[in-house]
């Protein structure tokens with residue numbers, strides 16, 4: 001039996017980003033003592049000053065209380081009963097998950113681990129990654145996994161923007177390959193969730209991937225339907241409305257720009273281990289083609305060379321300040337290949353200049369009115385909840401514009417239409 005040493009903290013979260021920070025705060029809310037570790041000085045500064053470094057509603061009071069202090073190195077993990085790893089796991093440029101952040105955590109953490117502690121991997125990973133982590137930790141620490149060091153995979157399944165509610169309502173999947181690890185991880189997550197569902201590590205890894213991939217494919221089908229409807233000169237929004245109306249099975253999702261840091265990469269984590277082309281690769285191609293479809297099909301109506309183009313929205317999803325893996329920068333690049341006179345991007349949820357992907361120039365963030373005034377074309381790239389109201393001002397602000405609105409925020413039930421087709425607000 002491992003010796004159990006008293007610890008100062010119940011949980012140490014390594015990686016206090018969009019997943020780790022809400023989790024840490026919700027665990028504090030559930031009555032646990034939590035400490036954080038993050039290598040990013042800006043995150044540490046902001047959190048330790050009692051502020052959220054990104055938008056995630058519902059955490060203001062908890063962060064203001066400054067009960068979660070974030071350290072720069074993993075030594076503090078020695079003082080914690082459980083360690084939860086929530087660092088990033090992007091795809092490399094190849095079909096290969098990038099484990100560099102996890103490897104760096106394991107190397108830094110190993111000298112501070114001892115028998116009796118629980119390590120939970122919560123980053124989204126390819127199947128069998130937890131078994132790789134088990135071997136690495138055993139090699140680095142000399143501890144036996146299960147008997148001495150407990151190890152589990154407990155996936156995060158929240159949607160950004162809904163963490164506060166979903167962390168307390170979603171069932172928690174707990175994957176472990178030995179009884180001691182299972183017992184320790186189930187006890188930890190029972191503090192948070194109404195229900196804890198135990199399984200083995202590979203099944204838990206697949207649950208997370210399948211949850212995300214199912215959504216990604218669901219949206220790819222919606223986008224494929226939008227293209228098919230367009231081929232036949234039919235209206236996808238009207239078809240979808242008719243198809244879903246009081247029909248009890250499998251609602252058709254709305255078409256749109258589908259990507260984001262979670263959805264886009266997870267198909268790659270499954271494909272990494274398979275030689276065959278599959279449905280998931282086809283879904284990837286479908287979703288990635290949508291920006292090109294929008295630009296090509298607008299150009300059949302209005303060649304963009306020398307025109308002024310506005311793009312509304314830049315984040316990867318509605319009402320978010322997260323631009324990671326957003327398809328809008330790709331849409332903007334395709335618009336620029338048409339050599340317009342000017343492209344003005346506007347997103348009221350983001351700072352000015354807009355956050356730039358590595359190696360890309362920073363773009364100014366125009367206010368809505370400045371972006372669309374007298375534009376020849378307006379792309380509604382994200383379905384932010386304010387946009388139905390904003391878009392109704394287009395007949396006054398950009399009376400001659402073509403609108404590209406795959407999300408149908410204008411309510412015209414058309415993807416390509418003229419500003420004059422919108423019902424204007426009365427005060428314009």
Ligand SMILES: NC(=O)c1ccc[n+]([C@@H]2O[C@H](COP(=O)([O-])OP(=O)(O)OC[C@H]3O[C@@H](n4cnc5c(N)ncnc54)[C@H](O)[C@@H]3O)[C@@H](O)[C@H]2O)c1
Pocket residue numbers: 014015016017018019020037038039040043086087088089101104105122123124125156157158159160261262
């Ligand atoms: N964002 C989501 O909605 C979401 C939902 C479910 C699952 N996930 C998964 O959760 C994981 C984390 O995603 P995220 O969106 O929170 O990423 P993030 O980039 O917002 O957060 C990761 C944090 O880890 C820190 N970090 C990286 N390496 C470190 C190290 N060696 N030591 C200390 N800190 C380190 C980074 O500075 C960053 O603050 C990913 O695997 C992601 O796929 C994300």
